[in-house]
Amino acid sequence: MAELRVNGTLHRIDAPGDMPLLWVLRDLLGLIGTKYGCGVAACGACTVLVGGVAVRSCQTPLEAVDGPVTTIEGLGQPGALHILQQEWIAHQVAQCGWCQSGQILQAASLLRQIPRPSDAEIDAAMAGNLCRCGTYPRIRAAIHAAAARLAAEGPAAGNADGGAP
Amino acid sequence: MNGRKIWRRARRMGRRAFLVGSVLTGAGVAFGVHTAARRLPNPLRGDGVMNPWLVIGPDGPVVVVPRAEMGQGVTTTLAALVAEELDADWDAIRVIHGPPAAAYFNRVILRPALPFAEYRTSALVEALGTATEVLPKAMGMQITGGSTSTVDGFTPMRAAGATAREALKAAAAERLSLPVADLKTVSGHVVAPDGRRLAYADLAPDAAGRDMGRIALRPAADWRLLGRALPRKDMAAKVTGAAVYGLDIRLEGMRFATLARPPVCGGTLARHDAKAAQAVPGVERVLPLGGGIAVVARNSWAALKGLEAAAPEWETPADAPDTDAIHEGLARAISGGLANSRLVSRGGEPPADTPVLEYRLPPLAHATMEPMNATALFQGGRLHLWAGCQTPEIARHAAARVLGIAPDLVALEVPFLGGGFGRRLETDFVTLAAELAGQMPGVPVQLFFSREEDMTHDFYRPPLLARARIWTDAQGGPGLHLDLATQSVTRSAGRRMTGLPSTGPDKIGVEGAFDQPYALPNLRVRGHLADLPLPVGFWRSVGHSANSFVLESALDELAHLSGRDPFEMRHALIAPEDPSAARVLARAAQNAGWGQDGRALGIAFCHSYGTTVAEVIEVTQTEHGIRIPRAWVVCDPGQALDPGIIAAQMEGGLIFGLSAAIRGQITLTAGAVDQLNFPDFDGLRINECPQIFVDIQPSGRDPGGVGEPAVPPAAPALANALFALTGRRARSLPLQDMFDFA
Ligand code: FES
Numbered sequence A: 001m002a003e004l005r006v007n008g009t010l011h012r013i014d015a016p017g018d019m020p021l022l023w024v025l026r027d028l029l030g031l032i033g034t035k036y037g038c039g040v041a042a043c044g045a046c047t048v049l050v051g052g053v054a055v056r057s058c059q060t061p062l063e064a065v066d067g068p069v070t071t072i073e074g075l076g077q078p079g080a081l082h083i084l085q086q087e088w089i090a091h092q093v094a095q096c097g098w099c100q101s102g103q104i105l106q107a108a109s110l111l112r113q114i115p116r117p118s119d120a121e122i123d124a125a126m127a128g129n130l131c132r133c134g135t136y137p138r139i140r141a142a143i144h145a146a147a148a149r150l151a152a153e154g155p156a157a158g159n160a161d162g163g164a165p
Numbered sequence B: 001m002n003g004r005k006i007w008r009r010a011r012r013m014g015r016r017a018f019l020v021g022s023v024l025t026g027a028g029v030a031f032g033v034h035t036a037a038r039r040l041p042n043p044l045r046g047d048g049v050m051n052p053w054l055v056i057g058p059d060g061p062v063v064v065v066p067r068a069e070m071g072q073g074v075t076t077t078l079a080a081l082v083a084e085e086l087d088a089d090w091d092a093i094r095v096i097h098g099p100p101a102a103a104y105f106n107r108v109i110l111r112p113a114l115p116f117a118e119y120r121t122s123a124l125v126e127a128l129g130t131a132t133e134v135l136p137k138a139m140g141m142q143i144t145g146g147s148t149s150t151v152d153g154f155t156p157m158r159a160a161g162a163t164a165r166e167a168l169k170a171a172a173a174e175r176l177s178l179p180v181a182d183l184k185t186v187s188g189h190v191v192a193p194d195g196r197r198l199a200y201a202d203l204a205p206d207a208a209g210r211d212m213g214r215i216a217l218r219p220a221a222d223w224r225l226l227g228r229a230l231p232r233k234d235m236a237a238k239v240t241g242a243a244v245y246g247l248d249i250r251l252e253g254m255r256f257a258t259l260a261r262p263p264v265c266g267g268t269l270a271r272h273d274a275k276a277a278q279a280v281p282g283v284e285r286v287l288p289l290g291g292g293i294a295v296v297a298r299n300s301w302a303a304l305k306g307l308e309a310a311a312p313e314w315e316t317p318a319d320a321p322d323t324d325a326i327h328e329g330l331a332r333a334i335s336g337g338l339a340n341s342r343l344v345s346r347g348g349e350p351p352a353d354t355p356v357l358e359y360r361l362p363p364l365a366h367a368t369m370e371p372m373n374a375t376a377l378f379q380g381g382r383l384h385l386w387a388g389c390q391t392p393e394i395a396r397h398a399a400a401r402v403l404g405i406a407p408d409l410v411a412l413e414v415p416f417l418g419g420g421f422g423r424r425l426e427t428d429f430v431t432l433a434a435e436l437a438g439q440m441p442g443v444p445v446q447l448f449f450s451r452e453e454d455m456t457h458d459f460y461r462p463p464l465l466a467r468a469r470i471w472t473d474a475q476g477g478p479g480l481h482l483d484l485a486t487q488s489v490t491r492s493a494g495r496r497m498t499g500l501p502s503t504g505p506d507k508i509g510v511e512g513a514f515d516q517p518y519a520l521p522n523l524r525v526r527g528h529l530a531d532l533p534l535p536v537g538f539w540r541s542v543g544h545s546a547n548s549f550v551l552e553s554a555l556d557e558l559a560h561l562s563g564r565d566p567f568e569m570r571h572a573l574i575a576p577e578d579p580s581a582a583r584v585l586a587r588a589a590q591n592a593g594w595g596q597d598g599r600a601l602g603i604a605f606c607h608s609y610g611t612t613v614a615e616v617i618e619v620t621q622t623e624h625g626i627r628i629p630r631a632w633v634v635c636d637p638g639q640a641l642d643p644g645i646i647a648a649q650m651e652g653g654l655i656f657g658l659s660a661a662i663r664g665q666i667t668l669t670a671g672a673v674d675q676l677n678f679p680d681f682d683g684l685r686i687n688e689c690p691q692i693f694v695d696i697q698p699s700g701r702d703p704g705g706v707g708e709p710a711v712p713p714a715a716p717a718l719a720n721a722l723f724a725l726t727g728r729r730a731r732s733l734p735l736q737d738m739f740d741f742a
């Protein structure tokens, strides 16, 4: 029985230790906002935050999770959206949307490390997140906008900084 | 053009006009006039049902958008069509997909199959077009595809809003004992001259069921919602993880299943180890499915592990082809026998010593981000399906056939689609889920393809082999002869969809090449079909995706051959034929600063699905390889119903086209697809993505589609830019085989 803190709630999980966090979240906890795209760390659709840092949940066995998990559901909800979610809406980023949870959480991890990223830093951080619909120009714009607001308004502009609740 | 003139023209166009393919009009005639005239029943029941597209409940208006939301923004734009006439506030409108129903058939889905150049024959196509409505109506072709949703919905969905508005006013007039003419509608209310306001929700029960006849629709000048970039209806759900896709369906007691089928067409299951699979914790059953096996488990991970443990092995037909054999098949189709089509042929022949330029394009997978899946529950003789599907009514009937039950006993719900690109026009994932559910009655089961199963069991964009001859005639007029050989998507997908054979000239095989507005004095385009053992289907922009590469590359070569500027030559050829298309092309050149400095630029043009697009791409050589810093897109979609969504589709279409151009290819070894996952079949990443400048230039005619038209020019514009940069001409894709990209 493993203990897992997800979006602030402690869960006891009855699952093999090698079960990837992706399937724990989706199939055992019903947190379907985290997506399966490839299962081999090649697309980023399954990205979540562990201890505030982006990881590929399809490649993270349950037994290796060493911090609190934040999924897209925990990052922000209507009425209390994270600043990245707000800018994602303002820039109308999503098309099909399947990749977007992963994109947003990857961006949250980026802004924690580099509050005002350059284009090159955005490229480096986001290149592992595939979007078949081609929303990259808007992702870039939304990250810059969120970063600018965070610089101007402080972290309180969003409800959270994507870190461990 | 008046009716008589149209038919004279049709006669002049000869038999061709009527060899539309039996799949269209032949079958249409078989269904008869009765079907064509029949009024289809409204599938919606209950209070406040105004018409098949609109319910006004106690919580406000709910628009039924019976098209799949796969990212193209259809829930937003189709809802806006209704809302525009209804005078409801945008925020108050909710959207649902609604049930599959014949009433939601797509009137225009088969129109592009007419073998004419669409840009010039709209009145003729309009006349013949009604014939192409018969089959979709008779067969309940509720289809999201062919960039048709707004084209199809433009009039009926505005009319749905307008008739509802007038019905609400009529009900209010009775209640207030006032003439209808005195009433106005504002923000979801009928307003009387004295300021009294009646909410639509209160009036709806009274208003429903009134036949208001035909109501005049508002002119574009009066639009308040259409023409604006509206906040998408699906956006908030998609950034908070709340959006439910097929793979996100969760039901009480639901099991998860994944499958493996023969990796080769015509292959069979040789052996598998069911015991080993069942030894995996969580695995419950191993069942036969689709010629292979499915492993049913308590979660997806156990199903995947169980399948690995089952280690299925396959018998493979001895003559299974490699990639080379596929291309040899195409070469045989070009060289031998009669061409399938010759939809344009004018001017003279090339000199005998004109070299033959050969172009090769590989098959392509769709690789939607959400792998194929469907969820099914077979209980009490009824089947309930949840599937992200572009063809719900066809899928429902196909699933009924699999289980041998009446279609009435099958219900299908369509959640969001994690990408479509044409892949979800097929019904394989739905019928497989039905077949599996039939073996485990009473237990809901979610069947999902692993990424590897998805990539190796696609219906691919067919490969293309093309031969071109280019020359300049004695009068200085450019000449182009094209022979295009491919597999017929019309025949294979058409049969899967309708069960009907199709014959005649296959337009898809040559669209994007024969039908562009170039006034070339010497032009011949012949299409050849090869019957090859690779399953093929509709891939975003279909024939245009491949044929436009050939046409636009060959034209570029022609320009260089005759010492002309590639933009100037194109413009000179288009201007007399289609002035508004020439404006689009010129605008793209202007935006990009064409010819102003030494930058390496490539240009390409394609008219498809009612929309004209020109793209210019810039490439540079860096120390890490070639980069694509910038791209310009200019489009004329007729009307800019939602400029925000149109721009997003232009950006996404360009990127989708570039992904395929640079690295997209499916290859076969002994019949099996070599590419298994994204490392083998990748898309463009953010670090490779150019800055994109989209410029929407609507000409005011009826709306064209926007989901596909940005795809075709991307590959040739890039190849032409690479020629400008390096002097090396790419005649085959993917481009990474020839160039080093950063
Ligand atoms: S599903 Fe984990 S990276 Fe693709």
Ligand code: FES
Pocket (backbone or CB within 6 Å): A094, A095, A096, A097, A098, A099, A100, A130, A131, A132, A133, A134, A135, B071, B369, B418, B419
């Ligand atoms: S929005 Fe569709 S894959 Fe990114």
